[in-house]
Structure formats: structure tokens, C-alpha cells
Amino acid sequence: MSKKFYAAFVPILAFAAFAVMPAISQAAVHWYKCEPKAAGKYHDPDCTEKAAGNFELTKLPFEVGGVVAKTEVSSFGVLTFAVPAVPITVKCNVLDEGAVWNTVVEKNGLDEVTLFTNHKCLAAPACAGVTVTAVALPWASELQPGPPIRDKIKGIQITVNCPGVLNEAFAGELEPKVVNNSPSYLEFGAGSGGLKSVGAGELTVAGKDFVQDFATAENIDAE
Numbered sequence: 001m002s003k004k005f006y007a008a009f010v011p012i013l014a015f016a017a018f019a020v021m022p023a024i025s026q027a028a029v030h031w032y033k034c035e036p037k038a039a040g041k042y043h044d045p046d047c048t049e050k051a052a053g054n055f056e057l058t059k060l061p062f063e064v065g066g067v068v069a070k071t072e073v074s075s076f077g078v079l080t081f082a083v084p085a086v087p088i089t090v091k092c093n094v095l096d097e098g099a100v101w102n103t104v105v106e107k108n109g110l111d112e113v114t115l116f117t118n119h120k121c122l123a124a125p126a127c128a129g130v131t132v133t134a135v136a137l138p139w140a141s142e143l144q145p146g147p148p149i150r151d152k153i154k155g156i157q158i159t160v161n162c163p164g165v166l167n168e169a170f171a172g173e174l175e176p177k178v179v180n181n182s183p184s185y186l187e188f189g190a191g192s193g194g195l196k197s198v199g200a201g202e203l204t205v206a207g208k209d210f211v212q213d214f215a216t217a218e219n220i221d222a223e
Contacts, residue, residue: 085201
């Protein structure tokens, strides 16, 4: 290789190496739980105020011998489902259950939705007996590095029935933000994506779904 060609080629190599650095250095994100400890790092039961106390933010265990330890979780909140092409919006109280777990240090934390129920739903325009029903559970999910950290929920299938206005199935993936708070929550909205249907276009979801340990109501975080 000539010196002239080498001098021109080196900057290209340097730029290419710089371009791939984020993908290589981006660390996996994992699930944590705020739990009581004798000599913890926090003094509040949600692990939000960093001061010496009785609680510690603990990473959930990794798999051992291919066996994973799942932590059952429950969540609650208010979600708004919007179908602009109709147009219609449906606002529901949501209660769901599932599990979160870590596999190995190199991989992002996983989770699943095993129950997704919506109640006290109200539609605009109004219709009697509007429902939002989950289909084909469980739905698999995987944490996505940020910022912001997101949770990619795959294989979602729901049916929205507003008699006289809409009765349609929607499917796809959503990526809500994971917000560590008191309690932590999944935030649906801008950047979360949408679900597709055959006859009614796209459905988007907005709102917060708060997540806690099912057995102890302790805070669940992602970092």
C-alpha cells in the first residue's frame, strides 16, 4: 500500500471504528427490585431517595444451569386506545399480571404479560358496552437499552368492540418507556409505536401502567 493511499485510508478506518462503538459498548439492561436489607443504600421502601437506610435496589438473579427465577408482577393504570381513522378513543382502567426475570449478564432482561384486563371503559363517541379484550396471551417482552430504557412487548393482539362504531382486531408490538419511580411504570405514548388492523388502520396507546412485585408490592426497576 502506498503512503499516499494509506494516509487517505486511515481516517476512513477511524470513522468506521467510531461508528460501531455505541453498539459494542452499549450495556445490557436488567431488572431490579427494591427490597428490605439490614444495611441498605436507601431509606424509603421505593428506593428513590439515595441515603443510608433499610432498603436496597437488588438486581434480580441470573439463570443458573439454564434455569431462570421469574419474579411475578402485577400492574395497574389508565390507558387510552385511539384509532384516528374511525375516529374513536377508548379509555380504560387496566389490571394485568406477568413476570420479569434476568437470564445472563450479556443479555437484556425479559418479561411476559400473562393477564391483561380492561374495565370501566369509556368511548368517545360514546357506545354502550365498549370492551378492549386481550387475545393470544402470554405476550413476550424484552428490555431495550436507552436512553430512554424501553420494554418491547411482542405479539400483542387485542380486540376493540364499540357496538355500532368499531369491532376490530389489532396486532403488533409496542415499546413503552420504563420509568423508575415510586412505583415504577411503563409509559405509553410518543415513541411507543402502534398496532395494526385489517380494516381500521393503526391503534395507538397512551398512559401509564404501574408495576410492582406481586407478592410483596415492592418496587420493580430497570437499569
